[in-house]
Amino acid sequence: xxxxxxxxxxxxxxxxxxxxxxxxxxxxxxxxxxxxxxxxxxxxxxxxxxxxxxxxxxxxxxxxxxxxxxxxxxxxxxxxxxxxxxxxxxxxxxxxxxxxxxxxxxxxxxxxxxxxxxxxxxxxxxxxxxxxxxxxxxxxxxxxxxxxxxxxxxxxxxxxxxxxxxxxxxxxxxxxxxxxxxxxxxxxxxxxxxxxxxxxxxxxxxxxxxxxxxxxxxxxxxxxxxxxxxxxxxxxxxxxxxxxxxxxxxxxxxxxxxxxxxxxxxxxxxxxxxxxxxxxxxxxxxxxxxxxxxxxxxxxxxxxx
Amino acid sequence: xxxxxxxxxxxxxxxxxxxxxxxxxxxxxxxxxxxxxxxxxxxxxxxxxxxxxxxxxxxxxxxxxxxxxxxxxxxxxxxxxxxxxxxxxxxxxxxxxxxxxxxxxxxxxxxxxxxxxxxxxxxxxxxxxxxxxxxxxxxxxxxxxxxxxxxxxxxxxxxxxxxxxxxxxxxxxxxxxxxxxxxxxxxxxxxxxxxxxxxxxxxxxxxxxxxxxxxxxxxxxxxxxxxxxxxxxxxxxxxxxxxxxxxxxxxxxxxxxxxxxxxxxxxxxxxxxxxxxxxxxxxxxxxxxxxxxxxxxxxxxxxxx
Numbered sequence: 001x002x003x004x005x006x007x008x009x010x011x012x013x014x015x016x017x018x019x020x021x022x023x024x025x026x027x028x029x030x031x032x033x034x035x036x037x038x039x040x041x042x043x044x045x046x047x048x049x050x051x052x053x054x055x056x057x058x059x060x061x062x063x064x065x066x067x068x069x070x071x072x073x074x075x076x077x078x079x080x081x082x083x084x085x086x087x088x089x090x091x092x093x094x095x096x097x098x099x100x101x102x103x104x105x106x107x108x109x110x111x112x113x114x115x116x117x118x119x120x121x122x123x124x125x126x127x128x129x130x131x132x133x134x135x136x137x138x139x140x141x142x143x144x145x146x147x148x149x150x151x152x153x154x155x156x157x158x159x160x161x162x163x164x165x166x167x168x169x170x171x172x173x174x175x176x177x178x179x180x181x182x183x184x185x186x187x188x189x190x191x192x193x194x195x196x197x198x199x200x201x202x203x204x205x206x207x208x209x210x211x212x213x214x215x216x217x218x219x220x221x222x223x224x225x226x227x228x229x230x231x232x233x234x235x236x237x238x239x240x241x242x243x244x245x246x247x248x249x250x251x252x253x254x255x256x257x258x259x260x261x262x263x264x265x266x267x268x269x270x271x272x273x274x275x276x277x278x279x280x281x282x283x284x285x286x287x288x289x290x291x292x293x294x295x296x297x298x299x300x301x302x303x304x305x
Numbered sequence: 306x307x308x309x310x311x312x313x314x315x316x317x318x319x320x321x322x323x324x325x326x327x328x329x330x331x332x333x334x335x336x337x338x339x340x341x342x343x344x345x346x347x348x349x350x351x352x353x354x355x356x357x358x359x360x361x362x363x364x365x366x367x368x369x370x371x372x373x374x375x376x377x378x379x380x381x382x383x384x385x386x387x388x389x390x391x392x393x394x395x396x397x398x399x400x401x402x403x404x405x406x407x408x409x410x411x412x413x414x415x416x417x418x419x420x421x422x423x424x425x426x427x428x429x430x431x432x433x434x435x436x437x438x439x440x441x442x443x444x445x446x447x448x449x450x451x452x453x454x455x456x457x458x459x460x461x462x463x464x465x466x467x468x469x470x471x472x473x474x475x476x477x478x479x480x481x482x483x484x485x486x487x488x489x490x491x492x493x494x495x496x497x498x499x500x501x502x503x504x505x506x507x508x509x510x511x512x513x514x515x516x517x518x519x520x521x522x523x524x525x526x527x528x529x530x531x532x533x534x535x536x537x538x539x540x541x542x543x544x545x546x547x548x549x550x551x552x553x554x555x556x557x558x559x560x561x562x563x564x565x566x567x568x569x570x571x572x573x574x575x576x577x578x579x580x581x582x583x584x585x586x587x588x589x590x591x592x593x594x595x596x597x598x599x600x601x602x603x604x605x606x607x608x609x610x
Binding site: 037039 | 317318319320321342343344346347350351367368369370372373374376377380381384401402405406408409410
């Protein structure tokens with residue numbers, strides 16, 4: 001089960017009625033945050049989720065509306081007596097930006113590890129929790145990345161196969177968990193006890209970009225697609241192109257191309273007070289599009305076998 | 306007329322129901338902000354006041370809850386197409402801290418001037434607008450200052466005196482505005498046309514400190530005293546001492562000592578959910594104390610003659 005909450009849906013500046021765009025996911029005891037603008041810690045508190053168990057914060061890019069809330073978030077995590085290390089992932093320059101922001105948050109009771117993305121596509125596996133994060137380059141006016149949260153799901157335990165292979169019972173559970181066991185001349189591996197891998201879960205999050213082929217490629221197979229819909233007014237396409245953002249219609253076209261089960265739009269311009277106004281036309285392109293509001297939450301579950 | 310709005314009343318971290326402590330004052334076309342934590346720009350927007358005309362931002366100190374909102378505020382002022390220069394005033398280190406935070410707000414359409422406070426008491430006069438800001442050192446665990454906003458008010462025009470001195474009429478208005486005029490062997494000065502200076506206006510703002518003699522000295526004559534009341538629970542005095550904060554009772558004692566017309570308490574600990582609960586005891590010390598809430602506003606006017 002993967003909990004997903006879009007804490008805010010605003011772009012550029014936080015508003016009294018709209019937090020800046022940020023996504024929190026909880027899975028297998030780990031909490032992952034993508035982007036942390038001014039006010040994200042308040043949105044999180046409003047949601048009722050704790051900042052303390054955040055183990056990973058990913059940044060799409062370093063425009064202030066995506067990272068200005070970091071010093072406050074770190075201090076609040078420290079005040080909550082977090083001591084476990086925190087992993088930060090972001091485009092090149094992460095160490096420098098975090099170092100600068102920590103001028104006002106110098107003392108923390110936990111270690112911070114910064115990992116900079118150096119490739120156009122980069123995978124960050126967390127084998128113990130059986131998920132991976134994937135970063136893929138998009139097209140903004142500064143280096144910017146979209147993210148996939150991918151949860152793998154192993155095949156079912158195959159009793160008949162195990163018995164046929166004569167694998168000793170004490171090994172079954174270890175093999176199922178991924179261990180390899182050497183017993184004399186025989187070597188037992190996970191695939192000997194499991195069937196074909198089952199469908200896992202995937203969330204794709206992408207904001208602050210023009211539409212790109214990389215988004216389409218990476219959004220394929222996502223159970224939930226979260227994309228920027230900065231503008232709804234048809235005459236704002238030129239502005240979207242100039243400042244390298246995406247309109248609601250462009251996001252809908254991507255969702256249609258990959259046939260996503262659902263699309264949440266986010267990162268609205270402060271000038272876009274009522275995104276719902278444009279949804280009739282957006283839904284003509286992609287009927288399963290939703291103009292997300294702050295705090296929109298879902299619980300993604302594995303398919304029943 | 307001086308507009309005063311306490312935009313937020315929280316300390317340490319912003320909460321869904323409480324912005325971080327910050328004060329905005331508007332006088333004579335100038336807007337002055339004291340402290341700018343995470344969310345201050347949202348509180349300002351909620352109040353309905355604009356960030357664009359902020360000409361001066363003063364910082365008490367550089368703990369994140371007093372400055373973390375600066376990058377976002379600067380960018381929002383830039384997005385509002387401000388082009389006039391902005392003056393920042395704060396303890397030593399201001400240039401370094403602002404430089405670090407501007408890593409995420411590098412491009413602005415206006416100049417920023419940083420002035421660092423180097424003395425225990427320092428006056429910043431703005432003669433054109435007939436007010437001055439005064440910074441006075443207080444006692445926190447990092448260098449920290451309280452601020453006075455002092456508006457001077459010249460005496461009334463004294464027609465009888467002017468006629469008796471035989472001052473030519475074309476000079477009257479210039480002299481009243483403060484010019485000195487040399488006419489042949491005679492020198493005319495402002496005091497020749499005005500009576501005794503009248504009572505002006507004064508606001509004293511002070512947070513993040515133990516009680517100090519400097520607060521008492523500087524709060525004398527204030528029309529409005531705004532002081533930290535971090536804790537209300539009597540058993541928190543030791544904590545206040547350890548972390549160099551002030552309890553509601555200590556603030557009330559200062560207000561009583563200087564016989565302030567009114568005291569607004571602010572900078573409540575996140576643990577202090579209902580400051581009003583302690584006001585009965587606070588008012589025993591100083592009856593004109595108010596447990597301020599976010600957005601508390603007043604309009605201070607000159608006394609009628």
